[in-house]
Amino acid sequence: MSLNADSANVAFTFKGGMLPMTVMELTSADPEHIRRQLAGKLSQSPAFFQHTPVVLSVEKLDEPHLALERICAVCRDHKLLPVAVRGGSEPVRQSAWALGLGWFAPVEESRARTLESVSRTPEPAGDEASSVSAAAPGEVDRRAATRLFRGTVRSGQQVSASDGDLIVIGAVNAGAEVLAAGSIHVYGALRGRALAGIHGNTHAGIYCRELEAELLSVAGNYKRMEDIDSQLLGCAAEVHFTKEQLEIKPLG
Amino acid sequence: MARIIVVTSGKGGVGKTTSAAAISTGLALRGKKTVVIDFDVGLRNLDLIMGCERRVVYDLVNVIQGEAGLNQALIRDKRVENLFILPASQTRDKDALTQEGVAEILEKLKEDFDFIICDSPAGIERGAQLAMYFADEAIVVTNPEVSSVRDSDRILGLLASKTQRAERGGDPIKEHLLITRYNPERVTTGDMLTLEDIREILSVHLLGLIPESEAVLRASNQGVPVTHDASSDAGQAYSDTVSRLLGEELPLRFHEVQRKGLLSRMFGGSRR
Numbered sequence: 001m002s003l004n005a006d007s008a009n010v011a012f013t014f015k016g017g018m019l020p021m022t023v024m025e026l027t028s029a030d031p032e033h034i035r036r037q038l039a040g041k042l043s044q045s046p047a048f049f050q051h052t053p054v055v056l057s058v059e060k061l062d063e064p065h066l067a068l069e070r071i072c073a074v075c076r077d078h079k080l081l082p083v084a085v086r087g088g089s090e091p092v093r094q095s096a097w098a099l100g101l102g103w104f105a106p107v108e109e110s111r112a113r114t115l116e117s118v119s120r121t122p123e124p125a126g127d128e129a130s131s132v133s134a135a136a137p138g139e140v141d142r143r144a145a146t147r148l149f150r151g152t153v154r155s156g157q158q159v160s161a162s163d164g165d166l167i168v169i170g171a172v173n174a175g176a177e178v179l180a181a182g183s184i185h186v187y188g189a190l191r192g193r194a195l196a197g198i199h200g201n202t203h204a205g206i207y208c209r210e211l212e213a214e215l216l217s218v219a220g221n222y223k224r225m226e227d228i229d230s231q232l233l234g235c236a237a238e239v240h241f242t243k244e245q246l247e248i249k250p251l252g
Numbered sequence: 253m254a255r256i257i258v259v260t261s262g263k264g265g266v267g268k269t270t271s272a273a274a275i276s277t278g279l280a281l282r283g284k285k286t287v288v289i290d291f292d293v294g295l296r297n298l299d300l301i302m303g304c305e306r307r308v309v310y311d312l313v314n315v316i317q318g319e320a321g322l323n324q325a326l327i328r329d330k331r332v333e334n335l336f337i338l339p340a341s342q343t344r345d346k347d348a349l350t351q352e353g354v355a356e357i358l359e360k361l362k363e364d365f366d367f368i369i370c371d372s373p374a375g376i377e378r379g380a381q382l383a384m385y386f387a388d389e390a391i392v393v394t395n396p397e398v399s400s401v402r403d404s405d406r407i408l409g410l411l412a413s414k415t416q417r418a419e420r421g422g423d424p425i426k427e428h429l430l431i432t433r434y435n436p437e438r439v440t441t442g443d444m445l446t447l448e449d450i451r452e453i454l455s456v457h458l459l460g461l462i463p464e465s466e467a468v469l470r471a472s473n474q475g476v477p478v479t480h481d482a483s484s485d486a487g488q489a490y491s492d493t494v495s496r497l498l499g500e501e502l503p504l505r506f507h508e509v510q511r512k513g514l515l516s517r518m519f520g521g522s523r524r
Contacts (some may be wrong), residue, residue, distance in 0.1 A: 154408050157409045
């Protein structure tokens with residue numbers, strides 16, 4: 001209360017927030033190895049590499065000393081912006097702070113997620129990228145990144161699946177927001193805002209039983225309700241990003 | 253076991269206080285020992301609607317701050333036995349309410365009462381959140397208009413996340429929808445949202461429907477809760493609402509255009 005005492009005169013307020021964040025789970029400490037894989041990824045989905053903030057997770061590495069500065073440089077070369085490091089030994093933590101990065105405590109194995117689930121396009125077998133991910137120990141099943149929400153998403157609420165698809169069994173009401181790294185499925189009326197492919201996945205789609213959305217977006221390409229063909233409003237519909245624009249068509 | 257019920261809405265002016273007063277009166281008339289608490293600190297109205305404004309000495313904030321005992325602040329209703337009012341303070345602001353203080357008062361009231369009705373202020377700020385925090389059930393008051401429905405939707409979201417029951421992860425708050433100021437004629441002409449529209453958007457159990465009625469305004473200004481006016485449509489509708497709250501199943505009334513309707517349906521129907 002006293003914090004708000006002279007609200008006219010404050011320079012800022014602290015607010016808690018849950019932002020979608022990509023975690024880059026390192027399974028190799030070799031900067032050149034990382035560079036080669038990033039180069040491959042960059043050509044596959046350039047939209048993802050737009051100064052995207054990432055958290056470097058080194059939990060799976062068992063190396064007390066990391067060439068953290070070089071790894072960060074490789075990331076920045078590929079338009080990824082390391083903002084923090086998760087896990088690692090005390091020297092790793094110290095060097096993260098020295099580089100101006102934040103440090104997070106490691107999470108339990110069970111909650112670990114991989115970057116792989118962000119991209120839904122299967123990589124060709126034998127490709128370096130897929131061989132690395134297959135080798136990742138304790139990798140969570142890709143489907144585990146799907147989030148299921150039962151009930152009505154109400155005005156002011158935000159439901160997000162930051163690693164995979166989002167399924168809502170119920171309605172998304174006006175003033176509510178649903179977000180997913182992958183696709184969004186709404187088995188009910190979609191009256192609020194739906195943002196699919198929030199990390200740049202242009203293959204993501206939005207599907208709903210009744211289209212009344214305030215805003216539709218796939219990988220940052222959006223349409224407001226005003227831009228939606230009024231004949232489609234109230235119908236079951238699907239939304240995709242094709243030919244450089246959002247395409248909305250009746251479902252089925 | 254006492255039932256703590258918050259009457260809330262998000263939007264102002266939809267009939268929260270009127271409904272809190274009418275429902276508490278109805279419960280007391282059925283022999284349930286009931287207390288209604290005004291949480292609208294700084295803008296108190298409940299005492300006016302209940303017609304006890306001249307008898308307020310101490311209020312909720314006095315009790316929380318230890319300046320008065322709970323029994324000193326409780327006002328006994330003059331018309332119905334078993335009904336008590338705990339007024340809000342008009343001179344303090346909402347920051348005078350503390351979660352611990354409210355918890356303590358509710359604990360004491362639970363020993364004596366069957367029903368504790370919390371009349372929430374409008375908005376979603378501290379006062380409204382405290383009014384709903386300890387509730388077992390919520391009555392969300394909604395008018396048949398778009399902005400009211402959206403605010404109710406927002407409140408339902410908060411009920412599911414910002415309450416003690418939500419935080420402890422046990423049984424969720426039981427949510428009821430109360431539609432007030434419903435005017436079947438204006439619904440037919442498309443000026444107001446239909447009952448079905450509201451139910452579909454909010455998808456919450458419908459507790460009652462109160463028709464728009466002159467009796468409500470008259471009751472407010474006279475300081476006599478409309479439940480006492482048993483001949484009025486609104487009074488009967490609140491009485492039905494109370495019955496449903498007590499577990500009876502009653503058909504919905506007052507949601508359709510009255511008899512004169514044959515002509516108006518022929519002409520009014522085509523306008524829709």
